Amino acid sequence: xxxxxxxxxxxxxxxxxxxxxxxxxxxxxxxxxxxxxxxxxxxxxxxxxxxxxxxxxxxxxxxxxxxxxxxxxxxxxxxxxxxxxxxxxxxxxxxxxxxxxxxxxxxxxxxxxxxxxxxxxxxxxxxxxxxxxxxxxxxxxxxxxxxxxxxxxxxxxxxxxxxxxxxxxxxxxxxxxxxxxxxxxxxxxxxxxxxxxxxxxxxxxxxxxxxxxxxxxxxxxxxxxxxxxxxxxxxxxxxxxxxxxxxxxxxxxxxxxxxxxxxxxxxxxxxxxxxxxxxxxxxxxxxxxxxxxxxxxxxxxxxxxxx
Amino acid sequence: xxxxxxxxxxxxxxxxxxxxxxxxxxxxxxxxxxxxxxxxxxxxxxxxxxxxxxxxxxxxxxxxxxxxxxxxxxxxxxxxxxxxxxxxxxxxxxxxxxxxxxxxxxxxxxxxxxxxxxxxxxxxxxxxxxxxxxxxxxxxxxxxxxxxxxxxxxxxxxxxxxxxxxxxxxxxxxxxxxxxxxxxxxxxxxxxxxxxxxxxxxxxxxxxxxxxxxxxxxxxxxxxxxxxxxxxxxxxxxxxxxxxxxxxxxxxxxxxxxxxxxxxxxx
Numbered sequence: 001x002x003x004x005x006x007x008x009x010x011x012x013x014x015x016x017x018x019x020x021x022x023x024x025x026x027x028x029x030x031x032x033x034x035x036x037x038x039x040x041x042x043x044x045x046x047x048x049x050x051x052x053x054x055x056x057x058x059x060x061x062x063x064x065x066x067x068x069x070x071x072x073x074x075x076x077x078x079x080x081x082x083x084x085x086x087x088x089x090x091x092x093x094x095x096x097x098x099x100x101x102x103x104x105x106x107x108x109x110x111x112x113x114x115x116x117x118x119x120x121x122x123x124x125x126x127x128x129x130x131x132x133x134x135x136x137x138x139x140x141x142x143x144x145x146x147x148x149x150x151x152x153x154x155x156x157x158x159x160x161x162x163x164x165x166x167x168x169x170x171x172x173x174x175x176x177x178x179x180x181x182x183x184x185x186x187x188x189x190x191x192x193x194x195x196x197x198x199x200x201x202x203x204x205x206x207x208x209x210x211x212x213x214x215x216x217x218x219x220x221x222x223x224x225x226x227x228x229x230x231x232x233x234x235x236x237x238x239x240x241x242x243x244x245x246x247x248x249x250x251x252x253x254x255x256x257x258x259x260x261x262x263x264x265x266x267x268x269x270x271x272x273x274x275x276x277x278x279x280x281x282x283x284x285x286x287x288x289x290x291x292x293x294x295x296x297x298x299x300x301x302x303x304x305x306x307x
Numbered sequence: 308x309x310x311x312x313x314x315x316x317x318x319x320x321x322x323x324x325x326x327x328x329x330x331x332x333x334x335x336x337x338x339x340x341x342x343x344x345x346x347x348x349x350x351x352x353x354x355x356x357x358x359x360x361x362x363x364x365x366x367x368x369x370x371x372x373x374x375x376x377x378x379x380x381x382x383x384x385x386x387x388x389x390x391x392x393x394x395x396x397x398x399x400x401x402x403x404x405x406x407x408x409x410x411x412x413x414x415x416x417x418x419x420x421x422x423x424x425x426x427x428x429x430x431x432x433x434x435x436x437x438x439x440x441x442x443x444x445x446x447x448x449x450x451x452x453x454x455x456x457x458x459x460x461x462x463x464x465x466x467x468x469x470x471x472x473x474x475x476x477x478x479x480x481x482x483x484x485x486x487x488x489x490x491x492x493x494x495x496x497x498x499x500x501x502x503x504x505x506x507x508x509x510x511x512x513x514x515x516x517x518x519x520x521x522x523x524x525x526x527x528x529x530x531x532x533x534x535x536x537x538x539x540x541x542x543x544x545x546x547x548x549x550x551x552x553x554x555x556x557x558x559x560x561x562x563x564x565x566x567x568x569x570x571x572x573x574x
Contacts, residue, residue, distance in 0.1 A: 002359040002503075006534060006542040011359050011503040059556050066564035108398045108409040229557040236553030240545050244556050245538075251560060255567030292406045298476070299400045300469035301409070 007243035008052045014249060016046065021060075021253025028064055028254070029261025030268075031277045034196035034224060036061040039250060041118060041284050048246070050111045054101075055235035055242045056250070057194025061228045063251040064258060065196055065221045072218030079169035079215045083222040085176055086201075089183025090190070090227035097191030098234050105239075108303065112292075117193055119289040125199060126281030129274055136271035170211045170219075178209065183223065191231045196224040199281075342370045342524045343384070343516040345497075350528075352501075353535035360503040363388065363530075367514050369493045376518060377492040383426070383433040383517040384487045385444065386497035388530070390421035390479075391508035394454075397466045397473075413466040414454035420506035421479040422446050423499040425486025434520040442522060444515060446471050446480045478502040507532050 003014040020042050028035035036057050043053035072078050104110040161175035182204050186197035201220040205211040211219070236242040265273060345367035352363070365386055369377070376382055395418040401410035426433065430445060439448050451470065453463050474480040479502055487497040497514070513527040534542050545552045 002357050004354060004358050004534075004538055006538040007545055009504060009506070059560055062557055062560035063564040063567070066561045067568050070565065070568055108396065108412055112406075112408045225561075229560075232557050232560075233550065233553035236545065236556060237549040240549055242545070242553060242556050244541060244545075244552070244559065247556060248559060248563070251563040255563060256571075258567070259571040292408075294407075296400060296407055298469075298473065299407075300466070300473055301398050301400070302470065302473050302477075303396045303398065 003245065003249065005048075005243050005246050007241065008048055008246060010047075012046070012048075017246065017249045018253040020046070021250035022257035023253075024250075025064065025254030025257025026261035026264070027257075027277070027280065029258035029263075030265035031261075031273060033277070034061045034064050034198045035254065036190075036195035036197075036228075037118075037122065037193070037199060037281070038284060039254075040114075040194040041288055043246075044114075045287070050114050051101075051105060051239065051241045052243055052246070054114065054192065054194035055232065055239065056247045058190055058196075058228045058231040058235065059242050059244075059247040060250045060254065061190075061194070061196040062225055062232065064254055065198075065224045065228065067255060067258070069218065069221040069225055072221060075218075077214050078218035078222055079167055079211070080222070082167045082170050082172070082179065082211065082215075083219045085165070085179045086183035086186075086219070086223040087226050089180035089185075090187035090223055091230055092180070093184030093187025093189075094191045094227055094231050094234065095187075096184075097188040098231070098238060100188075101192055101235075102239060114193060115288050115292055117189070119285050119292070121189070121193075121200075122281045122285035123289070126278045126285055129278035130282065133271045133274035133278055137275065140269075140271065170215055172209065172211060174209060182208070183227075186223075187227050187231075190224075190227050191235070196228055198224055340523070341372055341382075341516060341518065343514050343526050344368050344370060345386070345512060345514045345526055345528055347512060347528050347530055349530075351531045351533060353533055354505070354507065354538065355535045358503065360505070361501045362498045363501055365497045365499065365512055365514070365528075367495050367497065367526075369495070369516065372493045373518075374492055377489070381519050382489075383428060383520075384495055384497070385427075385430075385433065385515040385517070386425045386487055386499060387444065387513045387515070388421070388423045388499045388501075389419045389511045389513065390506050391419070391510065392417045393420055393506075394418070395470060397470045399466070399469070411462075413458065413463060415451045415467065415470060416454050418451050418470065418474075419449065420508070421502065421510075422449065422474070423480075423501075424482040425497045425499045426482070426484055427487045427489070427495075429484050430482070433517055434522065438520075438522055442515065442525075446475070446482070477504065479504070479506075501532075505532060507534055 001014050002011045004011045020039070024035040024038045024042065027038065039060055040053050040057040043057065044050050101110065104113050161177050163176050164173055165176050166173050182201070186201055189195055189197050189200070198220050201224070202216055205216045205220060206213060232242055345365055347365055367384070369382060372382065394414060394416050396412055396414050398409040398412040400407045403410070424445060430439070439445050443450050451467055471480060481500060483498070483500065486499060487495055489495045510530045510532055511527055512530055513525060515525050516523045533539060
């Protein structure tokens with residue numbers, strides 16, 4: 001069954017979109033990630049213009065994050081103060097990102113920039129995760145000696161920065177500079193790549209800021225909802241690239257898929273799960289990278305001149 | 308023997324017919340010239356959610372048609388459905404550090420978004436290329452104007468050619484030979500394809516009449532292609548109330564996320 005996307009101005013198969021949303025939702029439920037980093041490349045592979053894929057991806061991320069954040073809000077595993085400071089940075093980053101987005105689109109380099117960012121980010125994150133999870137699997141089989149873990153009280157250069165602030169829920173006393181910086185980086189990615197950024201935010205909060213793991217996911221989801229909402233509204237006002245019909249079909253598939261993914265996730269072991277996710281992330285990075293280096297079928301492309 | 312005779316008779320008949328039609332042509336020109344009319348069953352096509360492309364049928368008739376010329380099949384009709392004109396940027400990829408990235412670009416100011424042609428016969432059999440050029444008829448003869456008129460002519464020609472090729476590859480520029488059929492001596496039917504990604508806006512249907520390879524007359528009609536109710540209101544709101552549209556998109560996402568939790572919470 002075909003469905004006409006009013007903003008993308010093309011007709012696509014609704015079942016392909018539902019399946020896409022469900023598959024990503026399944027994975028996001030299984031691995032506890034938002035799935036924006038998979039949705040946007042998939043939409044681009046399905047010939048949705050990258051500008052619309054990114055803005056719609058940001059919109060879709062809200063649904064899955066909101067669902068998850070509600071659960072954390074009920075359990076109280078959420079640091080509002082930390083989330084709000086992160087959010088402040090996120091708004092700054094997102095604003096800069098949307099400005100860069102429209103400049104790149106006028107220059108005709110937007111698609112390239114999106115692909116490069118994805119290849120770099122997914123390649124490095126996927127690579128690191130794969131190494132880490134393979135080590136963990138070997139460790140659990142007793143073939144390797146345990147690596148020396150950092151002690152919880154240990155401080156790094158980040159903790160010597162000025163402008164310190166106390167975050168009670170996270171039991172942290174840390175400078176706001178890295179917090180705002182991290183928020184800004186995620187906000188920038190959100191507006192250019194259409195991702196929530198959870199897969200960067202969660203490890204950064206744990207390893208760089210030493211936030212206790214029980215509040216990490218809730219806080220990350222909290223700030224993602226608002227940054228993605230801000231990004232969606234600004235993309236809608238400035239570029240008119242948010243396709244509500246496309247986003248809604250993806251959300252419906254995604255929300256349903258996430259429930260089954262979460263159940264499947266409970267049956268697999270943590271390190272195996274992470275190794276699988278790492279391979280998936282690397283596969284997406286390879287596919288995008290492949291397109292950059294292989295001679296395209298046609299060297300020419302058309303675009304509307306008025307943006 | 309019999310076959311030779313038949314050929315001879317046919318040849319004689321042909322000569323007689325040709326001379327007769329020449330007389331008829333003169334008569335037609337002195338009295339009332341042929342003209343062409345076209346009619347669309349609708350002046351508005353609404354694209355709905357399940358639109359996956361369609362064929363648009365255009366009916367038309369020849370007026371004051373010479374019965375002899377039409378019996379010989381010497382009338383030809385070309386029907387063109389031309390989309391709204393829009394500026395287009397053509398970009399060319401080049402190799403940089405092993406990657407294929409956009410390097411050069413040219414802007415053209417008045418490119419029809421779509422250009423569908425239906426004909427009675429193969430284009431080169433209807434009339435000669437100079438006539439097509441004069442009429443600016445056919446995708447290759449469209450006059451597309453570059454923004455930078457002082458640009459290198461060879462480069463501009465290359466980019467204009469690429470523009471036509473990309474449009475054809477997207478199914479937006481196409482030719483349907485035999486898309487125009489005569490139903491009677493003066494009545495014809497043309498069917499032109501509308502691609503699934505047909506652009507909305509005011510399209511122009513034009514019909515060209517040729518007799519023995521000579522252009523006689525042209526007629527045109529307007530066709531509005533619009534997004535139907537629901538799709539149109541979404542597209543219009545996205546442009547006219549873009550901020551509220553964004554807020555709505557966010558609210559819809561939150562509602563879907565919340566509903567998902569409620570529905571699947573305990574099962």
